[in-house]
Amino acid sequence: MHRHARLSLLATTLVAGVFAFWGGWTRRWMSDDGLIVLRTVRNLLAGNGPVFNVGERVEANTSTLWQYLITAVAWVTDARLEDIATWLALTFTVVAAASATHATGRYWQLSAQQTVAVIPFGVIIYLALPPARDFATSGLEWGLALLWFAVWWALLVTWATPARRAIPSVGYFLAFWCGLSWLVRPELALYGGVTGIVLIATSFRKTPGILLAALPVPAAYQIFRMGYYGLITPHTAVAKSASDSEWSQGLSYLWNFAGFYWLYLPVAAALITGVVLVGGARGRRLAIVLLTTGCALAHVLYVLRVGGDFMHGRMLLLPLFALLLPVMAVPLTRVTAAITAAIVVWAGVIVVHSNPTDEHAYQYEDQELNIVDERDFWTTALGREPGDAPMYAEDFLAMPMMRGWDQELPEARENNAAQIAIGIDYDDGEQFRWYPRERFEGPSDLQDLPLTAYWINLGMTSMNAPLDVRILDTVGLSTPLAARMPRMEDGRIGHDKQLSQEWQVADSAVDLDDLPDWFDIETAKEARAALRSEEIAELLATSREPMSWERFKANFRYSLGKGRTLSLDDDPSVYLDPATVREIRDGRDPGKDLSPRIAWPVD
Template structure:
């Protein structure tokens, strides 16, 4: 690579970095889902472990490395968690843009090849509003992009023709193998990229198989064993809640059109494919192999997103495979064709940026349109009563939600009364008013009173980050709630939110006095649910996350993770778990679920080092 070539690639990378920073900074924000990550970080820093609620070992975040990266930086800096997450995501996104663009420039600089490159594919990516929105948001998208970018850079280095090799393995190959091993810990679907790359490395250097595996496997294998023993699962809990193994092709194609159709994304992609194909003509060996691996993994990733039905956030799940698909053409050699296409992409990008992605807020407010796929940033901005361009950035900003109108007062009242549960009630339609109220604890001696004050809401982030760590915060769709996660999917439900924990189950899994429930909850059904919690199948599920950790519990969880942990689905009717005698006792007014197999243990919640205190 000549000095001119290196300077050209560096200049292209710098341009990409500036564009990524400006795009992400001007649209910086915090999502409700991002706050979910920060609740786990609070527990890590306080000493309660990598859990969402102290005393319940649930891995509520998809990215393992993201939560630990935020925790480490927050511990070092002492800064607000929301600010740490925002800056980390933005820095990762900028670094990903720079690294991927420079690596693409390097890819095209072969002996006798071009000496100058121009940014191309990165312009397509950054023009899209979701790409700039998820440059922050509190979620792991920036880290995921950085992993993909470094993966590409290492592939390019591995394929460089001037690399010294022995038995077909350049030294950078072992670093690449190690990086591939981390894929599973960044996001589970990135294991596709890491796994295919590992197979390629072994195919090119079969005599180095042992070294490749020794570099790639120890870190992810060690964490996977920890996950199995600590959480009782093979995957993050989010995969169970969202039933990621299910097939929802129709929703997937609807999700694709919602993204690609509105922006006419197929136009610049056709240009990118044509340009990439033309540039690759005559390419051989490892350089061709890595291009095929990159494109093949991206296409397989696209098929995966289609199969699972996409997502409820506009464009989010398409960002990673799109970024990967564009890697070979992030920067391209200067020629008449490339300059013309770059100019066309710049025009398309300008139109896309100005046109943005509108949200029909009035349709949601009037009920004319149900929540499906939404522009999450703009949705939350409007839902919190804020002006467009002023999105939420901190946890307290979410107190403006109509669902949080009296949250702080009700929370304090519930704590003072040593209540069992906080619940949200719909009070008025005009004006639309919701209010939180607390429910009293049962007077009987029961292990259920080991469960702290419990609040349920589908929006898990804004409640949990506006509550102390000794308040148990759960959701109704299963991200942090094992019982909800195992409920059957609602046919035709909103992707990612197509499970629902009935209020009877919610009341049952708390210390609530079931004889003093509000009218909208059937006390007989609630008592059936509480009794069902003690039955062997559900009690075993609860023990995996609640029984105090020991070597016996750890290995029992390992066995559970490869058995029922993979397949268990609960019946939404609690009566299906009960024998006739138990059902008869409930009809007599008894609450047999107050005793039996232990399902709740005493918990000591540490709060001294909670950065939100």
């Protein structure tokens, strides 16, 4: 390879890495959802297992590997978990941008009849987008997912290199990496699975070795997941009803992202450029471009089918990155130089123009939440200056809904309250505050449930609470009951389920006869009785009954049946016979029922 070509590849790689670091660093922050991940990490570090609440086996994070990577770093450093998550995500993003760009440059240089210089191209499109730079940190696994894509693409490029210059065993490394896709994010199994099929189809005699490299790690964890949690997928997929179709909302989500940034223009330019450049490719070099592009487009369709997300652009970032992989860098010609110059101008406009909500304060009290720029929303909602996004769990205590949390929670723990609940303090200008609720008297397995708090924003409550406090949400990320509730029509994607306040107090040791006036006490008592119905008690046992070999086997069977299909009715009376309903309305207290068991002591 000529010296100028090597220098161009090095310079292109450096541009990608520097741009990625600058973009992620200047927009670094911590999201409420990122704090959710850290609650599980805290439990892992404390020896409680991969759970969100002690005594309840719920996989509240979509990315298995992400929580374990943060835990591994935390074991060897005294750094704050928020800092570990931020720096780990940013590092992965920078390495992903640089290595993906380098691999694409190698692809074009090794494919050319003569050595060519390369320039950055697709990576500029991706990193110019504010959501791409926002989710370079945020505490979520997007940096890890980008790194998976980058290594996958680099291995594909090596696999497609002529045999005399390739690493003979690269197919096995590629197979192993494809197996990890399921543990990075479940939807990445699309890329890993299709790649595995291609590997077997092109090297059929090596099928046993390919399967041996790809399957043991994800299969072992899958068996563990099914037996430990009673589910085939992470619990987040149940909460968000990922198997349902919401095409119209998905299209709105796509336009909310692509329309605002005129993204269709640079993406169209990238696709046309890629088609022209790859026109002479044959064999494996053509196959990996088709594989990458096909999987990325299928991924986009999946995002549209499930309705997108409530976070601006987030769910489309990964398929966009995958779609741009073959053109992260391109050979330097007059035409590509001109197109790249136009893209640089577009990128400059987008960086200056920023995102849809930076230009004005977000009045979250007065308008319906649908799709929002999360970084800007939380910055505004917490009363912080523009650009000064939250970085740590305590920053979220400035949220109006968290008023009094850090004062009332210790007192509620000391007094062995059953629940701490949010309410309105009408004596203080209708401000939010948290109130303790007393336990009922008498023996019941519900007395084994620790102090419980429900709130939709699960991260800020969970990371500002000790691990002996049970933190649940109303939409189902950590709450099996809420995850199985029916979806609300026209609800916010990802937040379109709601566990009513009657169900909330029922699954606790709260004294139902001492509830505020706005509760339907009879419904709450019906809900408490419904918890012991066969269907619901079985669901609760999958996460609460102490782990044993018998429980593991029962959970495994459950994951293949009701774990996939169970949906609950929000009316608890449907789970009760008429005689029980009459008894409750005549004053019977279902809190003292003991069979079947629905709560166990928490160690």
